[in-house]
Amino acid sequence: MTQQTSKQQSPETPDKRLNGVDLEILQGTVQAIAADPELGKCRFRATNAWHGGTDNRTTVKGFYGAKQEIPHQQPFTMRADEPPLLAGGDEGANPVEYLLGALAACVTTSMVAHAAVRGIPIDSLESELEGDIDMNGFLGLSDSTPKGYTHIRVRFRVGTDADNLEQLKELSAFSPVLNTLTHGTNVSIDIEQI
Amino acid sequence: MTQQTSKQQSPETPDKRLNGVDLEILQGTVQAIAADPELGKCRFRATNAWHGGTDNRTTVKGFYGAKQEIPHQQPFTMRADEPPLLAGGDEGANPVEYLLGALAACVTTSMVAHAAVRGIPIDSLESELEGDIDMNGFLGLSDSTPKGYTHIRVRFRVGTDADNLEQLKELSAFSPVLNTLTHGTNVSIDIEQI
Numbered sequence: 001m002t003q004q005t006s007k008q009q010s011p012e013t014p015d016k017r018l019n020g021v022d023l024e025i026l027q028g029t030v031q032a033i034a035a036d037p038e039l040g041k042c043r044f045r046a047t048n049a050w051h052g053g054t055d056n057r058t059t060v061k062g063f064y065g066a067k068q069e070i071p072h073q074q075p076f077t078m079r080a081d082e083p084p085l086l087a088g089g090d091e092g093a094n095p096v097e098y099l100l101g102a103l104a105a106c107v108t109t110s111m112v113a114h115a116a117v118r119g120i121p122i123d124s125l126e127s128e129l130e131g132d133i134d135m136n137g138f139l140g141l142s143d144s145t146p147k148g149y150t151h152i153r154v155r156f157r158v159g160t161d162a163d164n165l166e167q168l169k170e171l172s173a174f175s176p177v178l179n180t181l182t183h184g185t186n187v188s189i190d191i192e193q194i
Numbered sequence: 195m196t197q198q199t200s201k202q203q204s205p206e207t208p209d210k211r212l213n214g215v216d217l218e219i220l221q222g223t224v225q226a227i228a229a230d231p232e233l234g235k236c237r238f239r240a241t242n243a244w245h246g247g248t249d250n251r252t253t254v255k256g257f258y259g260a261k262q263e264i265p266h267q268q269p270f271t272m273r274a275d276e277p278p279l280l281a282g283g284d285e286g287a288n289p290v291e292y293l294l295g296a297l298a299a300c301v302t303t304s305m306v307a308h309a310a311v312r313g314i315p316i317d318s319l320e321s322e323l324e325g326d327i328d329m330n331g332f333l334g335l336s337d338s339t340p341k342g343y344t345h346i347r348v349r350f351r352v353g354t355d356a357d358n359l360e361q362l363k364e365l366s367a368f369s370p371v372l373n374t375l376t377h378g379t380n381v382s383i384d385i386e387q388i
Contacts (some may be wrong), residue, residue: 106274
């Protein structure tokens with residue numbers, strides 16, 4: 001965890017780094033997109049390969065943003081599997097657990113970065129998440145049971161002045177994954193034969 | 195990839211394994227939940243620890259289901275980071291890429307498992323995903339721009355008889371992550387001081 005002083009700083013005179021975030025880089029990105037909003041349009045990408053049964057691997061190599069293809073410095077792989085209860089080999093987190101990971105990571109990063117820009121120091125940050133899914137929906141046993149998460153609870157514990165807590169909670173609302181989950185999104189699925 | 199014959203099988207006389215899925219186990223779970231729907235109520239869990247800046251790690255250790263705590267055989271960790279454009283060190287996939295991974299994995303597993311139960315053989319399966327996010331929303335540069343994904347496109351390529359494609363597409367609708375994304379879910383966020 002990065003250590004920061006707990007003194008609130010003025011947004012007008014930030015350090016170059018706060019909460020471990022390089023403000024010069026982040027504010028450079030913000031200013032560039034403010035000047036040319038087209039730079040903000042991103043397309044994130046992933047590929048997935050099935051390895052039999054409930055075992056499959058997602059790879060991400062890069063994305064489109066700032067009007068260009070931006071490769072990651074290395075590809076990242078996520079192996080997903082299911083526990084034995086769902087006929088899997090338990091070789092990886094399962095897809096709905098990956099969803100919780102995406103949410104945890106996104107709200108954390110959004111809070112930390114937006115706090116840094118506003119001069120709010122965070123010494124430490126951790127979270128616990130729990131989400132409810134009734135398998136009667138997924139398994140097709142009940143048409144009236146939702147198939148996805150019906151409720152996800154996130155509990156953050158933050159090392160910061162108590163005065164900052166309410167504002168940090170408000171900053172969580174910037175998280176793209178949180179917004180995707182609470183507002184929903186359009187998903188198109190196409191299938192073709194190999 | 196598992197190799198299966200392409201012959202459509204009767205749902206009444208399935209092999210013990212199809213598409214790499216152990217049907218005896220899966221159908222045992224289905225029958226148990228059908229007899230006692232309370233067994234289907236699951237609570238999935240994750241914890242996340244911030245490592246400074248945009249670097250954070252999610253850990254999943256187990257979940258609640260079938261009226262009991264079910265530990266994974268080992269904990270799974272997902273490291274998330276951001277690319278340099280967003281002031282990160284690019285040490286992991288970013289949170290919105292994890293969301294694509296969750297979706298890819300979930301639709302894949304849902305399709306494979308539901309196809310197995312229905313006697314539809316799948317020889318191979320891969321997918322490509324692409325999702326649109328306009329950073330003007332996340333960065334607070336435009337109040338009218340959505341902060342999350344506005345559209346995600348998934349393209350599957352499946353090694354199976356052409357006759358099966360339409361039904362496989364319909365089976366994708368069982369995916370819990372897909373349903374969470376398209377219908378949205380409730381997310382509660384609490385913040386307390388460490």
